[in-house]
Amino acid sequence: MEFLMSYKKDLCKWLSMKDAKYIIDKCENILTAKQDKAIGKQKTDAGKISLLLETFIEMEDSKCEEFLKILKEEQTHYPGLQQHFNKRTQASSSPTVYAECNSTVDTRKVTNVRGIKDLDMHVNIQAGSGNPSGMNLSQTTPHAEMVATNHSHIFASEISNCTIDGNLNMSVLQTPAPQCPGPSQPKNMPFSASIASISDKHGFLKIYRTALVSRVKNVKAIVDDLQSGGYHDEMAATVNAQLTPQEMMRKLLDSATSTGAAEALIQALFNHQKDVMDDLNAEKA
Numbered sequence: 001m002e003f004l005m006s007y008k009k010d011l012c013k014w015l016s017m018k019d020a021k022y023i024i025d026k027c028e029n030i031l032t033a034k035q036d037k038a039i040g041k042q043k044t045d046a047g048k049i050s051l052l053l054e055t056f057i058e059m060e061d062s063k064c065e066e067f068l069k070i071l072k073e074e075q076t077h078y079p080g081l082q083q084h085f086n087k088r089t090q091a092s093s094s095p096t097v098y099a100e101c102n103s104t105v106d107t108r109k110v111t112n113v114r115g116i117k118d119l120d121m122h123v124n125i126q127a128g129s130g131n132p133s134g135m136n137l138s139q140t141t142p143h144a145e146m147v148a149t150n151h152s153h154i155f156a157s158e159i160s161n162c163t164i165d166g167n168l169n170m171s172v173l174q175t176p177a178p179q180c181p182g183p184s185q186p187k188n189m190p191f192s193a194s195i196a197s198i199s200d201k202h203g204f205l206k207i208y209r210t211a212l213v214s215r216v217k218n219v220k221a222i223v224d225d226l227q228s229g230g231y232h233d234e235m236a237a238t239v240n241a242q243l244t245p246q247e248m249m250r251k252l253l254d255s256a257t258s259t260g261a262a263e264a265l266i267q268a269l270f271n272h273q274k275d276v277m278d279d280l281n282a283e284k285a
Helices: 002-006 008-016 020-026 033-040 045-058 061-073 079-089 201-207 209-215 219-228 233-240 245-255 259-272 274-284
Strands: 097-099 104-106 109-111 123-126 146-148 153-155 158-160 172-175
Touching (some): 002 061, 008 020, 008 045, 020 061, 045 233, 146 153, 201 259, 209 245, 209 274, 219 259, 233 245
Parallel strands (some): 104 153
């Protein structure tokens, strides 16, 4: 029960992202007919999984243990769940790193993941300016296996023993510092837009809804980007549960009801589908 209560939010996300009915059917011998019927009446996979977890939390410990045993046995069916159990049972070493002000060291590691649809390890870094931290850059650099100094960036992501069925994104995007914008673009260079070029965020999403639905393909990476910035987990699960990128994009656009949500979505679109956004901005201009 303690495990289910502590990881309820994560479990709801992991189990509803891919074939929620699969794990619900595995629990038919533990659930009563009434409980199973109530879970089945929920309209979304996220709602079904949420009620499934709440039901087991309210049951006796022996039932919770049976459910946990099912989760461990069926973890290969759900990449997020499998990665969680691997983290709990395997120790991993990390290099020692040092990065001074305005430098970056990224050493993310993904291991022992099977059947993941897409893996997005995109990095978007904001260039720095000056020395706002007050660090004395002439001081001796501490000893470390990876050292980044003088506005440098090290990306040493590692992927091992994984099976990826879809897209692998390891792109790096660096943008200039807000107070030090880059030089103006020569007239003979291709048009390159940014979020600042769109004053009416809601209007842009409404006008170009059809184009976004038909042309944006990397929707899963966009949802992950939004989720890391506070996008509601249940809404993310609802979007990810759709069968096609077009259906996912429609749900995503429908969820951008506030000014902040519209701005976050447009920023994510620039991060992961900049070619589409550049084309639409050029058309608008």
